[in-house]
Amino acid sequence: MNVVIVGYGMAGSRLAAELHARDGDLKVVVLGAEPHRAYNRIMLSTLLAGKVAEPDVELAEVAGQGVDVRTGVQVTAIDRDARVVHTDDGDRIPYDHLVLATGSRAIVPPLPGLDPADLPERVVPFRTLDDCRRILAAAEGARSALVLGGGLLGLEAARGLAARGLDVGVVHPVPYLMERQLDPTGAAVLASTLAGLGVTTHLAVAATGVAADADGVRLDLADGRSLAADLLVISCGVRPDTALAAAAGLDVDRGVVVDDQLRTGDPRISAIGDCAQHDGTLTGLVAPAWAQARVLAQALTGEDPAARYRPRPVVTRLKAAGIDLAAMGDPADGPGEELTFADPARGTYARLRIHEERLTAAILLGDNPSVGTVVQLFDRGAPVPADRRALLLGRALGGTASAPAESPALMPDAATVCQCNDVRKGALVACWRAGARTVDEVVATTRAATGCGGCRDAVAGIVDWLSEADSVGATR
Numbered sequence: 001m002n003v004v005i006v007g008y009g010m011a012g013s014r015l016a017a018e019l020h021a022r023d024g025d026l027k028v029v030v031l032g033a034e035p036h037r038a039y040n041r042i043m044l045s046t047l048l049a050g051k052v053a054e055p056d057v058e059l060a061e062v063a064g065q066g067v068d069v070r071t072g073v074q075v076t077a078i079d080r081d082a083r084v085v086h087t088d089d090g091d092r093i094p095y096d097h098l099v100l101a102t103g104s105r106a107i108v109p110p111l112p113g114l115d116p117a118d119l120p121e122r123v124v125p126f127r128t129l130d131d132c133r134r135i136l137a138a139a140e141g142a143r144s145a146l147v148l149g150g151g152l153l154g155l156e157a158a159r160g161l162a163a164r165g166l167d168v169g170v171v172h173p174v175p176y177l178m179e180r181q182l183d184p185t186g187a188a189v190l191a192s193t194l195a196g197l198g199v200t201t202h203l204a205v206a207a208t209g210v211a212a213d214a215d216g217v218r219l220d221l222a223d224g225r226s227l228a229a230d231l232l233v234i235s236c237g238v239r240p241d242t243a244l245a246a247a248a249g250l251d252v253d254r255g256v257v258v259d260d261q262l263r264t265g266d267p268r269i270s271a272i273g274d275c276a277q278h279d280g281t282l283t284g285l286v287a288p289a290w291a292q293a294r295v296l297a298q299a300l301t302g303e304d305p306a307a308r309y310r311p312r313p314v315v316t317r318l319k320a321a322g323i324d325l326a327a328m329g330d331p332a333d334g335p336g337e338e339l340t341f342a343d344p345a346r347g348t349y350a351r352l353r354i355h356e357e358r359l360t361a362a363i364l365l366g367d368n369p370s371v372g373t374v375v376q377l378f379d380r381g382a383p384v385p386a387d388r389r390a391l392l393l394g395r396a397l398g399g400t401a402s403a404p405a406e407s408p409a410l411m412p413d414a415a416t417v418c419q420c421n422d423v424r425k426g427a428l429v430a431c432w433r434a435g436a437r438t439v440d441e442v443v444a445t446t447r448a449a450t451g452c453g454g455c456r457d458a459v460a461g462i463v464d465w466l467s468e469a470d471s472v473g474a475t476r
């Protein structure tokens with residue numbers, strides 16, 4: 001069988017690797033419009049902040065291992081009758097099965113002075129490695145920056161630029177930041193934490209126009225103000241890249257509509273990742289994209305023809321130095337009891353929703369040692385401890401340390417350590433038992449910590465615990 005994958009991003013590259021790992025004889029062609037080898041898009045925020053370098057964000061290359069990867073090649077049309085795709089370099093590539101992994105594009109709002117097809121040099125969206133390079137080039141020698149959009153990515157960009165010493169202003173049309181994940185009180189605490197880190201927020205005000213030249217950028221606001229800066233980063237959300245699918249007559253709603261097996265209405269065409277819409281939902285995150293890649297590989301190689309994609313609860317974490325923020329579910333909505341704790345002076349806010357002894361939503365902002373436990377309880381739908389204060393405050397009254405499940409020894413094997421790759425503690429222990437002895441070896445085998453990297457300390461903690469337990473002969 002000949003599988004053609006359109007898109008060499010996070011989903012397309014993972015699918016190629018999953019297919020190759022299961023069937024080395026399968027012919028796989030990956031066509032990627034970007035000129036680079038696949039990279040870890042979610043690490044672009046960390047790259048912008050200067051915490052990693054470009055080589056650190058490259059993803060493991062599958063080219064040359066039976067997988068034909070062609071970069072800088074855009075697929076321009078799908079001929080479903082002939083079962084070929086056409087590319088912008090004039091090629092026609094046949095397929096037995098076609099997978100759309102075309103991702104999303106950054107939305108550039110229709111503002112006077114902004115032509116999405118011809119953006120000024122100092123006005124940059126934040127989606128691709130080239131965008132990141134352009135932002136970094138514009139930030140070189142700059143003193144100030146504006147970010148349009150106070151959602152997760154806008155704030156990560158703002159924090160990264162502030163860490164480079166720029167005065168940063170964030171303009172957000174909604175009355176509070178990150179409205180999809182936070183509530184007004186939590187967002188106010190976040191805004192004050194950001195202010196202390198050099199990021200000013202301008203809330204509840206829309207942008208009305210942009211003027212940019214070689215010297216700088218001016219952003220006009222609906223309240224009559226004009227803000228000036230050396231560069232403007234646009235972070236106004238993303239839109240799934242569905243043009244190819246729509247032109248081919250596939251069912252497209254907000255994304256390319258797929259079933260539990262990631263199939264479109266054409267049994268020879270599937271879609272995964274940001275461009276796919278499953279059960280009415282767009283995911284926009286890497287964990288579901290990688291889970292979908294695994295399910296599709298199982299089905300296409302015959303390893304598990306009945307494999308089905310089942311969405312899992314989503315946990316959002318802000319990747320910004322000096323700000324610890326985890327959000328899950330919708331704490332403002334739903335039945336059950338609600339617990340809140342706010343200490344704005346210390347930048348701490350916590351809100352939990354508990355229904356029938358299960359955690360259904362949470363916001364944890366600032367230093368809270370229970371964050372790992374809270375994420376696990378939410379992820380597994382496990383019963384919460386009788387003393388909820390341990391979760392809310394990070395410690396029980398009486399001053400004892402964080403909730404007990406933080407210790408690797410007491411963590412159940414089913415606890416998810418790496419959310420991006422869905423790696424459980426049990427898999428890490430099994431990897432150790434199979435002979436891996438360092439964090440790098442465990443990471444290479446299980447893929448834990450290869451997504452956002454936020455669980456690397458937890459993985460290291462488990463490896464340390466296993467090592468110590470072994471040295472006293474206590475491993476099971």
Ligand SMILES: Cc1cc2nc3c(=O)[nH]c(=O)nc-3n(C[C@H](O)[C@H](O)[C@H](O)COP(=O)(O)OP(=O)(O)OC[C@H]3O[C@@H](n4cnc5c(N)ncnc54)[C@H](O)[C@@H]3O)c2cc1C
Binds near residue numbers: 009102127
């Ligand atoms: C700065 C940043 C930080 C993020 N942080 C997080 C995070 O912390 N956690 C998280 O879960 N998610 C995060 N995300 C979102 C995450 O990156 C996406 O969910 C993920 O990249 C989706 O993978 P994908 O392969 O579907 O799309 P993409 O990674 O966008 O890849 C799609 C690829 O397809 C190519 N393509 C499109 N059309 C064609 C065509 N016609 N022919 C050939 N190639 C084509 C595109 O050029 C692109 O390279 C972040 C995103 C950004 C930009």
